[in-house]
Each structure stands twice: as C-alpha cells, then as structure tokens.
Amino acid sequence: MTTFRELNLSEALIKGVLKMGFEEATPIQAETIPVGLSGVDLIGQAQTGTGKTAAFGIPTIERLDAKSRHIQALILAPTRELAIQVAEELNRIGEMKRVHALPVYGGQQIDRQIRALRKNPQIVVATPGRLMDHMNRKTLNLDHVQTVILDEADEMLNMGFVEDIEKILGTLPPTRQTLLFSATMPPQIRKIADRFMTTPTHIKVKAKEMTVENIDQSFIELKESQKFDVLCRLIDTDSPELSIIFGRTKKRVDEMTEGLVQRGYTADGLHGDLTQAKRDQVIRRFKKGTIDILVATDVAARGLDISGVTHVYNFDVPQDPESYVHRIGRTGRAGKTGSAITFVTPREFGQIKTIERVTNKKMSRRHAPTLDEILEGNLKLAAQELIKRVEAKNSQEYTTLAQELLEEYEAVELIAAALKGLTKEPDATPVQISSIEPIRVKRFGNNGGGGNRRPYGNKGGSGSGSSNRGGGYRGSNPRGGERREGGRPSEGNRSSSSSDRREGGYAGRSNRSESDRNRGGRKPRFEK
C-alpha cells in the first residue's frame, strides 16, 4: 500500500487529499502519479470507481503554477454531469494550493461561462462541443496548456467527437503532456494515441475481470411485457438505498419514470433531451436522496460518482460490453459493495454470453420474484415493524383499548388484522411501457466471430503492472450522501450555442440516430 506522502507530493496536495478522506493511494493512483509527475504521456486504465480522477488530477495540479493566470490544464469529458463532477473533485484536490478548475459545458449560458473564464481558472474541464465554441469565439486561450486529459476517451470517440478532439488537440502546444484515462480501452483509442501522444506509457491495473469483484452481478430472463412489474418487485425486495435504472431510449426513460411515480416511488429521469436546469436538478436531488431512483439513458453510464448507489438495474440489456461495464460501475465504488441486475429477453440472450465473455465474469441467473414471494417478504417486514413498535414501548395510551378488544376478540385475530394493516400490498396500478425492438445479436457480437475483445494493451504491453486485484482499498470518504455542490454554476436557460445541438441529445449508442441528429447529423466514425 502506498501513502500519498510516499509519492513525494507537496504539503498542499497531501493536505488536500487527506481532507478528502483519502488515506492511501489506490493502485492506479500509486502507479500513475509518479509517471504523471515526470511529465510524460500516459494511458491509464483501471476498473470503475478506483480513483482515476485523482490519478490524473493529483499530478496535473502538482505540476501547475497556482500564481499563473493562464489555463494550464485542460480536461475533456463526454458528458456535462461528468465535467461538473471532475471539476468539483479537482477543486477539492487543489483547494490548499489555491488552484481553480472551471467546468465548461453545453446547455449553460455561454455569457456566464465567458465571465467565469475571465476570472482565470488554471484548469478547464470541458465537453468537446462547448470547448470548440469557446475556441471559435476566442473566449479562452489554450496557448499555455501544459497537460491535457481525455477522461473516458473511448466514449468521446463513440459519441462522434473525434473530429472535435482532433481539432482541439491539434491547437494545443506540441510540448504539452497528454493523458488518457478510461476503464475500457477499445482498439480505436490507438488512433488518438498514435496521432497525438508521444510514446505514451501504458499503465493498466491488472485484474482478472473487467468489472470490480465487489459488484454482485445477476440477470433475469423475462418477456418484454413483464419488465416493469418485475422491476417494481425487485425494488420492493432489494430495498436499494439509491438505485439507477438504465433504459435504452429517452422515451423509455420518460415512460418508466412516469410509471414509477404513479406507483408511489420517488424517481426522476435523466437524458439528453432535458434542459440543463432540469438535468442539474435531477442529479442534485438524487445525490441528496430526495429521489432515490434515477432512471437514465447511457448519459449517466460514464464516470458518475454518487455515493449510496447500491443497485444498478439494466431494464434493457446494454448494447455492448463496454456500456455494461460502465453502467454497473455506478455502484460498488471506492471499495463499497453493490448489486447489478440485468433484464434480458429470450431473443437477446446472446448478449449476456457476449458480455460475460468480454468481462471474463459470469453473472448468476436470478428468478423474478413472484407475487407470493413479494407478499411473504412484505409480511416479514410488517412483523418486524410490529415487533419494533412493541419494543419501543411507547404505545401506552392504546393499552386500555387493547385490553377491551382482547376481551371481545381472539389475540391471534387481532394481531393478524394489525399485520394486514402494516403489510404493503404490491401496487398494481397499470403502467404501459412502449415495446422496443430487441438488440440485434449480430451487431452485438461483432468482435471477431465471438473471440475475446481484448481491451487495448491488455497483453502485457503495460508500462508497469500491479499485482493488485480489483479496486478494493482502504480509506474513508467522509462526504457521504451530501456532496458539496461548490463550483457548480447555477443553471441558466438553454443557450442557442451550437454545442447544445451536438451534446444535448445524447441517449446512448442505442439511440444513435436520434442523438446524431441532435449533434448536427454527425456520424460517429467508430461504430462498434
């Protein structure tokens, strides 16, 4: 185990990370921080939730000059929520060094961002489309950037941002350091690496499986028409603290959200067609626990770090194994445990096999809870509740009435009636979710006739390996469910900036044509 002191960091940075509750460096941090500090280019790959943000954030902040008024580090992220979150984390790491990171993303008023940029942040965390807008308007100067980081680089390629990224990287000083991070590294990444990186060191935290071992993974085979009722039953039996339900399209996300609310759950939806103000509100309420179910497209699959997410439900089987890895990685973060349950229709069963093959991890088959099982579970909960109330000994004012009732009725009958009153009956409010075409297996399994799709550099090409398995590490994170929202600019109206059209409609790969239209009809160059 490596402490941050052993990594030769300045006092300001050590204080910063200790204040965040980090006691030891995670494996990816221990391996990449020294390399990052040396100034060379770096590709970092490690499982979800294992601290990649700080792995690139710490050396980047350490290397920059807090007194300078120039932008010295640029981070590109695929979604707005991720840009905001990364900026927040960097602001915490750099707090003692008085370094400021500004998130810059589509959907927020550009004037507001221009004013914030005039305050000279040393770090800008941007979505590619909006950054391009600022570059075209000359409202930010990237001449002094010494480090550029592509967080979730493969997803930015999936989203069709490759041209923007090429343009952005092409304008940066050639001497700058380039870092590239993700939990998954499909071979296309090599193109970016070849073109824009100088003999990068490849660091991959070795792990037997692509997913962290503290996520319990299962699937349920069922008919499309059964999905919604089964989902509700699972939520009732699993009682997640916070959960994320992934759906394939924006329409399904809207319908599911509406249905859950109708059945009395506190849920809200997140997808690319919502205004930025609404997106901000949903995330804020989910982090606070005001809503405990987030229904989302793949827009929420990458990078989001929300503590308390104990369950991920894939209402629709993910389009590809990468999407699966990132979706389920929203739980089981920073050494915590989590559960991931994937729904699969019989015709799509091949996807489960493909995912298992690529992630090198078997999912267990789970059966949909029956109504009887649900009732039995609810009855047990009611009995526990009754016992709790008896033990609390605070029902004295009811004892006289209870005595009178006991004289007239059998004790067993009275308790049975009380239990019935406390038992939650499954809600059968009818909910209609529009049906959807099954994923075509052919497209899904197109990785070389069913062979293992190896993540880039998996075969010992890494600069230095680690014997650490998985993402488990010690160290507490005291923030709990209440994350500081500092650094998050208050929401403005949707601006008419061109980046909105490109970034606004992201619904995940499954909804590709729709999201492409929203990004100006651009076709992603790297189809999977």
Ligand SMILES: Nc1ncnc2c1ncn2[C@@H]1O[C@H](COP(=O)(O)OP(=O)(O)OP(=O)(O)O)[C@@H](O)[C@H]1O
């Ligand atoms: N050294 C550490 N000790 C304890 N907690 C840490 C440490 N480093 C990071 N964390 C916490 O772990 C959580 C996950 O970190 P982070 O979001 O950087 O993961 P990631 O590897 O980028 O995951 P993803 O692939 O999903 O983006 C965060 O809450 C972060 O604050």
Ligand SMILES: [Mg+2]
């Ligand atoms: Mg991340």
